[in-house]
Amino acid sequence: MARRWVFVVALVGGFLGLVGCGKNAPVATGPQGTFDQHCAQCHAQAGQPGGPGVGGSRGPNLAKIGAEPGHTAEYLAAYIRDPRSAKPGAKLMPAFGDKLSDAQIQELAEWLAAKK
Numbered sequence: 001m002a003r004r005w006v007f008v009v010a011l012v013g014g015f016l017g018l019v020g021c022g023k024n025a026p027v028a029t030g031p032q033g034t035f036d037q038h039c040a041q042c043h044a045q046a047g048q049p050g051g052p053g054v055g056g057s058r059g060p061n062l063a064k065i066g067a068e069p070g071h072t073a074e075y076l077a078a079y080i081r082d083p084r085s086a087k088p089g090a091k092l093m094p095a096f097g098d099k100l101s102d103a104q105i106q107e108l109a110e111w112l113a114a115k116k
Helices: 002-024 030-038 073-081 102-113
Strands: none
Touching: 030 102, 073 102
């Protein structure tokens, strides 16, 4: 009986160890990492890290945001920092001025502005 119990504990422990293997996957750094951590839950598309399983996301697709007229790095940085200061009617986008450093916001804005 004790042998059986040891076997069950070892089996369950091994299974739980395997399940947790994906949690140590490499994490992106730089603007991609900032996007993955702070933006993807609303802007990633189906199949992308942080995106929904199927369909679209809550926020707009940012894959070509830099191609839109007026979406310069300066505008995007202001919008990320405080959406209502850049676009008074903005309602859903939260402000990230208190969550991200100025350097992170600028780097993210330049990265997004280059997406054309």
